[in-house]
Amino acid sequence: MSLMTLEDLKTILVENAGADDSGTLDGDFAAQEFTELGYDSLALLELAAGIQRRYGIVLPDEQVMELRTPEAVLAAVNSAAVNSAERLRQTS
Amino acid sequence: MTQRVFVTGVGVVAPTGLGIAEYWAATLAGRSGISRIDDRHVGALAGRITGFDAARHLPGRLLPQTDVSTRLALTAADWAINDAGVRPGDRDEYDMGVMTSNACGGFDFTHRQFDKLWHDGPQHVSVYESFAWFYAVTTGQVSIRHGLRGPGTALVGEQAGGLDAIGYARRAIRRGTPLVISGGVDSALGPWGRVAHLSSGTVSTTDDPGQAYLPFAAAASGHVPGEGGAILVLEGGESLDRRGDRPRYGEIAGYAATFDPAPGSGRPPGLRRAAELALEDAGVTTADVGVVFADAAGTAEFDRAEAEAVTGLFGPYGVPVTAPKAGTGRLFSGGGPLDVVTACLALREGVIPPTPHDAQVAAGHRIDLVQNAPRERNMTVALVLARGRWGFNSAIVVRG
Structure with missing residues (x-):
């Protein structure tokens, strides 16, 4: 089970970087590039900051800049979550 | 050019x-x-x-x-x-x-x-x-x-x-x-x-x-x-x-800016000179100006300085002066551009909007402040004045 879903991402993105009425975030937009969806690099940094606030997961700025699609962000967040859970298990 | x-x-x-x-x-x-x-x-x-x-x-x-x-x-x-x-x-x-x-x-x-x-x-x-x-x-x-x-x-x-x-x-x-x-x-x-x-x-x-x-x-x-x-x-x-279009509002016919001398220098403030330079830039004289939109600082010292600049140029009660900004408050960077728009409309409609609040003008200011009601007047040129804190003076001449 993944920690963060596309719907969660949409919520955080809209909350921090806004949305237009154009309907680009309706349906499955996971594979579309953020630039096509109307979000620039600053919007991505806002998204990453929102993810950090909600999940405590820190994505370094350099890594964030490489994430071109929502599905790439979800993969990065969920793999970071799995890794930290794994570390937690090993140390306990 | x-x-x-x-x-x-x-x-x-x-x-x-x-x-x-x-x-x-x-x-x-x-x-x-x-x-x-x-x-x-x-x-x-x-x-x-x-x-x-x-x-x-x-x-x-x-x-x-x-x-x-x-x-x-x-x-x-x-x-x-x-x-x-x-x-x-x-x-x-x-x-x-x-x-x-x-x-x-x-x-x-x-x-x-x-x-x-x-x-x-x-x-x-x-x-x-x-x-x-x-x-x-x-x-x-x-x-x-x-x-x-x-x-x-x-x-x-x-x-x-x-x-x-x-x-x-x-x-x-x-x-x-x-x-x-x-x-x-x-x-x-x-x-x-x-x-x-x-x-x-x-x-x-x-x-x-x-x-x-x-x-x-x-x-x-x-x-x-x-x-x-x-x-x-x-x-x-x-x-x-x-x-093949025609201008809808007016012409920015003249512009000038000056800076006040340092306090204590004994030299006069730069507002009058800004106005003179803007009129010169527009190729008009004070006789052409139908209305002045004042900076209207609202303190005794600055009002006196502006009234003196205006009477120095136009003579006592020599030109209608108005300050619609008394109804908006001072808008900082927005004040001058809004006055330019108002000046364009005043020229086009042939009417000078009044200075809101109808207060009695101080005895020493020998200016013809438009108050109480709009004043009809055929005009072709308006002078817009603005001063910024710390010594900025700017003037624009609008031609209708």
């Missing part, structure tokens, strides 16, 4: 009206937009814009990244561009520039981010703070929104800066950019913004909205800060001729 420059579109966001029709009707009626905006503090009067819903005017994507001042400016720019009948997408993007003025920056936005920084920590501060706070953001956001890639500049000169932006835009047009968006809008009426205004020491502490900002009056006690301003579309006569 001497191409004529015209105002072809305007967008007004003022405490006395959103849009040019509402603003002009209120201005002619001498209505005031000054009210009490909080119940707890001294100096809590302001010219506040009411009924502005940014979400109705701007895309949702822009809201998280813009201060209220930027939202007002973007909306005014939209209106001005529509008003001019210009479709930026149909033109060469490098033939359109943006030159605006701003004096306060994104005060309210920044206040909220400081609040988050203090209470929640740095990771809660919006990344948009990086540009939402600063003076060039109006120019930048208007440029991005409409795809205007010609010369872009931001000017800061407190209340004089808005006229400087228009003067600068005129120069850019004469240097070959056919169209420039100009003007200025400010807003800083949140708690932090108001504290900053109060630090000038010239904000009125009078509690009555009808008595607080009375420029040139015996009872003058300072000014009231307001929010808003105007964005103008300026176009060169050559490109208008090519399009």
